Amino acid sequence: MIRVTIWNEFRHEKTEPVKSVYPEGMHRAIAAGISADDLDITCVALDDPEQGLPEEILENTDVLLWWGHWAHRELSDELVNRIRQRVLAGMGLIVLHSGHDSKVFKSVLGTSCSLRWRQVGEKERLWVTAPAHPIARNVPRTFALPHEEMYGEPFDIPDDAKIIFMSWFQGGDVFRSGVTFQRGNGKIFYFAPGHETFPTYYDKNILTVIGNAVRWAAPVMIEPKQCIQCQPAENFTKEP
Numbered sequence: 001m002i003r004v005t006i007w008n009e010f011r012h013e014k015t016e017p018v019k020s021v022y023p024e025g026m027h028r029a030i031a032a033g034i035s036a037d038d039l040d041i042t043c044v045a046l047d048d049p050e051q052g053l054p055e056e057i058l059e060n061t062d063v064l065l066w067w068g069h070w071a072h073r074e075l076s077d078e079l080v081n082r083i084r085q086r087v088l089a090g091m092g093l094i095v096l097h098s099g100h101d102s103k104v105f106k107s108v109l110g111t112s113c114s115l116r117w118r119q120v121g122e123k124e125r126l127w128v129t130a131p132a133h134p135i136a137r138n139v140p141r142t143f144a145l146p147h148e149e150m151y152g153e154p155f156d157i158p159d160d161a162k163i164i165f166m167s168w169f170q171g172g173d174v175f176r177s178g179v180t181f182q183r184g185n186g187k188i189f190y191f192a193p194g195h196e197t198f199p200t201y202y203d204k205n206i207l208t209v210i211g212n213a214v215r216w217a218a219p220v221m222i223e224p225k226q227c228i229q230c231q232p233a234e235n236f237t238k239e240p
């Protein structure tokens with residue numbers, strides 16, 4: 001079983017028009033959409049105790065999903081650091097949509113993660129650029145979302161981004177909308193679609209991508225990264 005925690009800011013959904021699209025919250029829509037026998041899913045929110053991630057939840061998470069927007073700055077730096085250490089140790093991290101501007105994503109990657117954006121509800125067409133990658137399994141080589149927020153280049157992410165999806169928008173912009181990284185033992189996937197006023201997290205292809213990403217990001221091992229003083233592996237006589 002992969003222990004999945006879906007963290008959602010869960011503020012937009014308390015008012016219209018988002019409430020009508022995601023009455024139970026985006027985290028629960030995603031959980032329902034990717035639900036499967038091999039996934040043990042927990043949904044948490046910013047306003048839960050300890051901002052949704054007390055030690056016992058974080059330490060029992062194999063893959064963490066992250067959706068935030070308005071309240072990035074409210075997240076405690078102490079929690080951001082604990083999440084970062086857990087990623088370096090091996091926890092998978094999947095950052096969704098406006099999570100690109102979260103403290104968590106920026107601290108793990110070390111760049112501004114800034115981009116260009118426009119919210120007019122234009123069409124987005126995604127293209128698979130790495131069809132043999134596990135995250136693209138059973139995903140059509142191209143598919144469209146009728147309405148999405150435009151996220152465009154330049155996207156200030158590190159140069160080692162492996163591009164899995166590219167997006168084209170009706171307004172002419174393009175964007176690296178699905179990218180992977182590895183930091184320490186942890187695998188990271190950023191996936192751009194998911195503006196709160198559109199039903200993106202009910203889209204079959206989007207849910208397939210997220211489900212694939214969870215399985216891809218599941219840890220091979222979780223071991224804290226730290227400096228270790230060590231004994232030699234072979235016996236030898238120390239020179240005088």
Ligand code: ZN
Pocket residue numbers: 097098149194195196
């Ligand atoms: Zn948005």
